[in-house]
Amino acid sequence: MEIKQTALAGTLESSDIQIMLSKGTDGIKINLDSEVKKQFGAEINAVITSVLQKFEITNANVKAVDKGALDCVIKARTIAAVQRALGTTDKPAWEVL
Amino acid sequence: MPSVVTLNLQDNQTFQDWQAFLTSLGITNFQTNELTTIDLTLGIYDEAAKLVATGSIAGNVLKYIGVCNKYTEKGTYFNTIVSELMNQLAQQGVFHYFVFTKPEYAQSFEHVGFHQLAGTEFGALLETGDTNVTTYVQSIPKIPHQSQKTVAGIVMNANPFTLGHRYLVATAAKANDLVYVFVVNNDVSLFSTAERLKLVQEGTKDLPNVQVVNGADYMVSYATFPAYFLPTPDAAIKYQTTLDARIFKHQIAPGLNIRKRYLGSEPLSRTTNIYNQTLTKELPPEIQVVVIPRLTGSAHQVITATQVRQAILAGQLAAIETSVPPTTFTFIKSNFKILQQRIQKGMNIDGN
Known part of the structure; x- marks a missing residue:
């Protein structure tokens, strides 16, 4: 799937993650800011990547600012960002969850 | 909560x-x-x-x-x-x-994903989002072996592109392998960004080593340098021009190998004059500042875009013809009514 427009989901509040998804040309590129990047950076990136793969997105730039989000939150925020970026928010992709 | x-x-x-x-x-x-x-x-x-x-x-x-x-x-x-x-x-x-924030708060913004573009003792400028200064510099066209060439930069609003601008660009083009002309990106001037870009491109078409680029949010933009467009006290102008100069020096110039910045001497505009002083102070030694004296017209008057805009208001097409390249003149002539209407609708023509 091709990203149509940049999209933002999530907040910067504690236990949340803010995801900005935009067009990319060179695979999935994730720029992660997190205070626990050292401990959980690889896992956060893996959760984001797996959601993008389920939507068959192969090229994307992701800017993620993590404030201690759990995996389920990361997943939910990424799905919201993807559906906004694809312009498909009117058809929730339940099967991805 | x-x-x-x-x-x-x-x-x-x-x-x-x-x-x-x-x-x-x-x-x-x-x-x-x-x-x-x-x-x-x-x-x-x-x-x-x-x-x-x-x-x-x-x-x-x-x-x-x-x-x-x-x-x-x-x-x-x-x-x-x-x-x-x-x-x-x-x-x-x-x-x-x-x-824009005070230096002591810059870190708070970095914690939420912002990246600092430039800082002074009075304030810092940070950005975040789906594009940034790195992707901007990457998107600018380059020539082979650019790191071994002499490359110069000029920033102009060109509202509109005059023979004075043309003289500045041509002088730089003669002395360098490549000249980037960054056109200020804002739509608060009489000529829109698209129009100004087009007129600079057309007016420099015969100079093969000139590359015209949109200055985006990084050069004399509303974000970095509002004083260019708004009446502002000197202290604020100094602070904003310092930020603008440092962004150019540290974020823009290195990736393009720009070692010289050309300026037109500025006898008439107070804001631009302070801007030139700041650039002369901030850019060297990495970037050499070359000040070219203003081209004087037939009546030994300096050519300025401000005069061209005033002539548009006054309806003096003949006075415009001697101050601008044929490409700009053709555009003004065929859009004369529209431009006059913009001024009548309240577009300020006395600024930059």
Whole structure:
């Protein structure tokens, strides 16, 4: 799937993650800011990547600012960002969850 | 957790509370020209209906961000306000944000994903979003072996492109392998960005080593240098021009191997004159500043775009023809009525 427009989901509040998804040309590129990047950076990136793969997105730039989000939150925020970026928010992709 | 509300600054009582709160945090510039650019102001009130956090948006710039951390964990209100401002801008399709802030708060913004572009002792400029200065520099066309060539840069508003601009570009093109002409990106000038870009491109077409580029948000933009477009006290102009010069020096020039910056001497505009002084102070030794004396017209008067705009208002086509290249003249001639209507509708022509 091709990203149509940049999209933002999530907040910067504690236990949340803010995801900005935009067009990319060179695979999935994730720029992660997190205070626990050292401990959980690889896992956060893996959760984001797996959601993008389920939507068959192969090229994307992701800017993620993590404030201690759990995996389920990361997943939910990424799905919201993807559906906004694809312009498909009117058809929730339940099967991805 | 108290919720975020929109503040109506037109309401006198709300405005006074807001101003008093920011003043108590050391934010004291409430000049009209700063306030009129605000598109939206958000706030958080505590249980006692006291304002404890606020932030505003002007275009894609976050402004007037102030937070009281007395009764809460540090950063909570700040993160709430900043993320709500970003969400509001995202709904309008804006995904590239700037913030001016005092140096001591720069770190708070870095914690929420912002990246510092330039800093001075008075303030820092940071950005975040789906594009940034790195992707901007990458997107600019380059030539083979550019790192071994002599490369120069010129920044101009070109409102519109005159024989004076042309002379500056041609002089630089003669002395360098490659010249980047960055055209200021804003739509508060008489000629729109698209028109100005087109006229610079057409007016330099015969110079093969000139590359015309949109200056985006990084060169004399509304975000980095509002004083260029708004009447502003000297101190603020100095601070803004310093930021602009440092962005050029550290973020733009290195990736393009720009070692020289060409300026036209500035006998008439106070703001641009201060800008030139700042560039001369900030850019060397990495970037050499070359000041080219203004081209004088037939009557030994310097050629300025301001005079061209005044001639458009006065309807003096003949006076314009001697000051601009044929390409610019053709454009003005065929759009004469439209340009005059823009001025009559209130477009300021006395600035830059």
